[in-house]
Amino acid sequence: MTSVSGWRKSSRSQNTDSCVEVGAFPGGAAVRDTKDRSAGYFVANASQWSDFVAAVKAGRFER
Template sequence: MVHADNPRSLAFHKSSYSSTDRDCVEVADVPGGAAVRDSKCPDAGHLAIAAGEWSALLWAVARETA
């Protein structure tokens, strides 16, 4: 289970897969996985993704952009 005790305390950073002008995704490391949010709407919440699924997503994105 992916859980953050205090979502406001998460240290989000811009994803390296985001574009430079817009369409940005921010990511934070959380116990058991990652939290992802839209940089344009940070107060709208985040999506928690378990470590295995996060790894699979990153692998698929890297493979698609190679």
């Protein structure tokens, strides 16, 4: 697997520990827990990531 680079956390979550980080790799994105970076990460290809972001923007994960 290609290494993940450019890990970043949302600017909206700077004052909390309950967040995830997103990194990039050719053809997709990776997500990991900020509090436990050593636990690994999961990856999504470009299409999966695009679908996920669209669902978040549409409010599909609101409580």
